[in-house]
Amino acid sequence: MKRGIVIHSPRSGRSAQLNQALEALQQNNIDVVDHFPITELDTLPKQGQKWQEEGIELVIAAGGDGLVGGVTAHLVNTQLPLGIIPLGTANDVARTVGIPIDPVRAAEVVATGIIKKIDLGVAQPAEQQPHPTENIVIPPQEKMYFTHALTVGLNVAFARLATNRDIRQQFGPMTYPVAVMEAVRNYSPINVVIQLKGVAYHPTPGAPLEIYSKPVMLRCRAAxxxxxxxxxxxxxLQATVPGVSLQDRLLDVVVVEDISLDQLMFRVARFFTRQDHQPPNEQSWHAQYPELLAAELTDVPGIHHFKAKSVTIDVEGAPHDATLDGEVRGQTPIFARVADENISLIVPATATIQ
Structure with a gap:
């Protein structure tokens, strides 16, 4: 039997499914020597090396994307693989690699799956645990890893509502729709200044990607x-950003410019439902950004999509909160890059990781 620990969310409200998963892990020869909420790690230094020295052979995150990101921070620079029991609401990282949403089947994957190395993003400054208010001062040297995404703008208001304990208790499975409607109702655009470094571009249509040698700047009023x-x-719903890879050593940057709400929803839906890249042409709306035209990966008006090694996002005026893996953990100006480290993720034996 492999010795493992399970780290779960203190607010998922899915204790019955957690117990199912714990039992299924034992039945699949995973000796769960301990399980505890991630809040127990909030004030501790990174624990991965300590767990490894204690004979732990794998770590299992039983929760959603925010929990997965929080656990990941403890595993970089160790040999410990990460298993996922998706007990969150979205579970987007688990869905990306094909981990079943059913906790019993997910436990079977932890026991029988294969290990794949995947990229991580790292953000600075950022916090290990989510912060509860907009006025917190973040230590300038802190950093945090993310497995799914970093966002600034509309999604921050949504995340703040969707992770609120009182709202979760009141609306249960309707929390996400309620949070979306409330975030949209109070939507306010932001003036962003985005600096991209290591931008990937096609020198000619169909040619292999190359990397710009100098930074590129984008300023716009954005959602x-x-x-x-x-x-x-x-x-x-499994909306997918086409062409994103977990192993290409690049981050994908998507910027949605400010437009009317009805057009905003239509264009975002169009962007997510494309099956592949549709780069713009020189006559398109994107031509007003000539430096970025060769790097653009979408032809949807009002939306930019680039690949880059790093990005700095700032907002004119006061600092704005940023989410990492769906939880508020940082503020602008915030810098994100591909982490030097990667993570060993346990995925289904049939999974194909791009």
Whole structure:
């Protein structure tokens, strides 16, 4: 039997499914020597090396994307693989790699799956645990890893509502729709200044990607800026950003410019439902950004999509909160890059990781 520990969310409200998963892990020869909420780690230094020295052979995150990101921070620079029991609401990282949403089947994957190395993003400054208010001062040298995405803008208001304990208790499975409607109702655009380094571009159509040698700047009035590591969004709807890879050593940057709400929803839906890249042409709306035209990966008006090694997002005026893996953990200006480290993730034996 392999010795493992299970780290779960203190607020998932899915204790019955957690117990199912714990039992299924034992039945699949995983000796769960301990399980505890991630809040027990909030004030501790990174624990991965300590767990490894104690004979732990794998760590299992039983929760959603925010929990997965929080656990990941403890495992970098160790040999410990990460298993996922998706007990969150969206579970976008699990869906990206094909881990079943059913906790018993997910436990079977932890026991019988294969290990794949995947990229991580790292953000600075950021916090290990979510912060509860907009006025917190973040230590300038702190950093945090993310497995799914970093966002600034509209999604922050949604995340703040969707992770609120009182709202979860009041609305239960309707929490996400309620949070979306409330976030949209109070939507306010932001003036973003985005600096990209290591931008990937096609020198000619169909040619292999090359990397710009100098930084590129984008300034616009935006609804949202997102730095993407894993491509699936919106849970069971499985909206996918085309072309995102977990192993390409690049981050995908998606910027949605400010437009009317009805057009905003239409264009975002069009962007997510494409099956592949549709780069713009020189006559398109994107031509007003000539430096970025060769790097653009979408032809949807009002939306930019680039690949880059790093990005700095700032908002004119006061600092704005940023989410990492769906939880508020940082503020602008915030810097994100591909982490030097990667993570060993346990995925189904049939999974194909791009």
């Amino acid at each position: 949202q800026a997102t730095v993407v590591n894993a491509p699936i969004f919106w849970g069971m």
